[in-house]
Amino acid sequence: MTDPRHPYIPGRDELNARCWAGKRSVVDSSHLTEQVSVLNTHTAIVTARCPHSCLGTGWYETEKTIEMVVNFRKRPAAHTPLHINKSIVEIVSSVKFLGVHMADDLSWNLNTTTITKKARRRLHFLRKLKKASLPPPILTSFYQGTIERVLCSYITVWYGNCTTAEKKPLQWIVRTAESIIGVPLPAISHLYEKHIIRPANSIVKDTSHPSHALFSLLPSGRRFRSSRTVTARHCKSSFPQAVRALNSLPPKE
Structure with missing residues (x-):
């Protein structure tokens, strides 16, 4: 049974999945604009028909809701703002999430x-x-x-x-x-390597982990297969770095 306070909004989950996907050209500008328009339409419908839902009761307040747009196109298209209770959600250039400050240009x-x-x-x-x-x-x-x-x-x-x-x-x-x-x-780089290797070893041992497939052994059985990366940002991210750190460890006798 669907919770009346959290109704299903068609297009919301699909939009979130596309926005958070870690691929290069996963979202087209025109399609994203269309999805945002659909999301705004369904939000207005839920607010009108379900006054006791999370949208109708004001759980999603515009004062407490912000939006950050990450776009690396040379000619970015006009972004359609999100609306909650007929109010525009504020667009910010950086956000603090779980103690980490993230910027819209993915700089640190x-x-x-x-x-x-x-x-x-x-x-x-x-x-x-x-x-x-x-x-x-x-x-x-x-x-x-x-x-x-x-x-x-x-x-x-x-x-x-x-x-x-x-x-x-x-x-x-x-x-x-x-x-x-x-x-x-220990230097900061050594601390980073230690924090990378520790969870990587746990993922390698846990076959039920969602990221276990990223640590596949080569036919020799001594080194892990490096991930294919297109951008330097992906190459320096956690999992490719973890694979390189494991391959740099001395072989076990």
Whole structure:
């Protein structure tokens, strides 16, 4: 039975599937405009016929709903805005989702800047503990629990596509903490590789995982087959990087 508070809107699920598909030319401009028009029409129908639904009761408020358009065409077509309760949904250039700042050009400058500022503020407390003459093991534990945890927050999502200029401030945080504690600490690139390899090994062992097919062995049985990528952004994303990281590991005896 369909929940009256969450009615089915024809065209909504199809539009979301097309917008989130990770292929290059999956959405045509004219077709996307047509889908948005259909979505606006069905939203108005549901609001009028089902006043107790999530749309009619104001669960989807325009003040709390935003829209981000990702379009890399040289000549982008005019975007048809979404309407909820006869109000236009605001279009933004960046959005924060689960603590990660995503931009409409899929750059990570805003995200790395936010992480760097948050980690630099926590270096103050590390210096205070150093002045209190705490031993390096305690300082290292504090660093791993407060600063490294911030640097590695969803690092598998954004670090691979960061530029060199965006990676330098993150590495500066590590080197500064290293000089305060007085012991060597793993570089940010090594932390990224560790966070990539750990879930990749779990996916390889779990045959029921949806991404298990992305880690197929070559006929030799010693290396994994690299994913075919068209863009540099896809090549630097999580799964292709995970395959390369697994292939770079020394062979097991």
